[in-house]
Amino acid sequence: MTILTLYQFSTSPFCAKVRKILDFKGLDYRVVEVDYLERKDLLAASGQLMVPALTLESGETIADSDRIAARLDELYPEPTIFPPQWRGIHLALARYFDGELEDALFRAALPGEIAHYARLGRGHEAFYRLIRERKYGAGFCDATVRAHDAAMARAHELLAPLDATLADRAFLLGRIGYADFALYGQLGYLAIGGELKIPAEMENLSAWYGRVDRIRATLEPET
Numbered sequence: 548m549t550i551l552t553l554y555q556f557s558t559s560p561f562c563a564k565v566r567k568i569l570d571f572k573g574l575d576y577r578v579v580e581v582d583y584l585e586r587k588d589l590l591a592a593s594g595q596l597m598v599p600a601l602t603l604e605s606g607e608t609i610a611d612s613d614r615i616a617a618r619l620d621e622l623y624p625e626p627t628i629f630p631p632q633w634r635g636i637h638l639a640l641a642r643y644f645d646g647e648l649e650d651a652l653f654r655a656a657l658p659g660e661i662a663h664y665a666r667l668g669r670g671h672e673a674f675y676r677l678i679r680e681r682k683y684g685a686g687f688c689d690a691t692v693r694a695h696d697a698a699m700a701r702a703h704e705l706l707a708p709l710d711a712t713l714a715d716r717a718f719l720l721g722r723i724g725y726a727d728f729a730l731y732g733q734l735g736y737l738a739i740g741g742e743l744k745i746p747a748e749m750e751n752l753s754a755w756y757g758r759v760d761r762i763r764a765t766l767e768p769e770t
């Protein structure tokens with residue numbers, strides 16, 4: 548029985564985080580792909596225009612991946628995404644991934660995201676550009692596409708210490724937790740267009756990504 552509804556954009560790293568947490572917890576859910584240009588159902592359900600938003604069993608809909616994650620862990624505590632004694636550091640790391648790392652990967656992924664919206668047609672690309680340029684200023688999209696090499700270099704710089712950390716452990720802080728799901732979501736930016744572009748030399752990070760990616764509702768999580 549489907550008990551939860553996730554409103555998402557397929558390219559959103561915050562939605563990828565929430566999907567993987569739902570899988571990890573073995574929860575049954577349906578996905579509503581929100582039309583980028585027409586968000587009436589999302590607005591009606593959640594009272595706002597951003598994804599992810601999740602409708603719970605109670606009928607209540609909550610937005611924001613941090614709030615969704617905390618609520619899911621309250622309602623469905625097993626398996627937990629906040630290993631005992633480690634909640635604070637998971638939240639702190641996730642905030643870094645969803646903040647500074649997101650900014651770097653978003654810029655690196657922008658050409659792919661523009662191409663994705665161009666493929667959807669019907670003014671998607673123009674609307675995507677409009678939203679970005681309202682936030683970051685006129686000319687932001689073209690300037691970011693031109694600076695793609697620099698953006699990839701910055702992404703490598705931020706990912707290298709994570710790759711090194713994962714040399715001797717299965718998950719970022721040993722046991723899987725919220726930070727892993729946040730990083731997994733953000734790395735989804737590198738998969739826009741279908742091809743995951745984790746730098747080839749980052750073998751530990753690639754292996755870790757595979758471990759998290761393979762978590763499905765029906766599988767026991769690896770520890």
Ligand SMILES: N[C@@H](CCC(=O)N[C@@H](CS)C(=O)NCC(=O)O)C(=O)O
Pocket residue numbers: 556558559560561596597598599610611612613645678
């Ligand atoms: N802090 C929020 C951020 C969510 C967010 O930035 N969502 C983006 C998609 S990745 C969005 O809905 N943007 C609206 C738009 O592009 O119009 C969370 O953790 O869920």
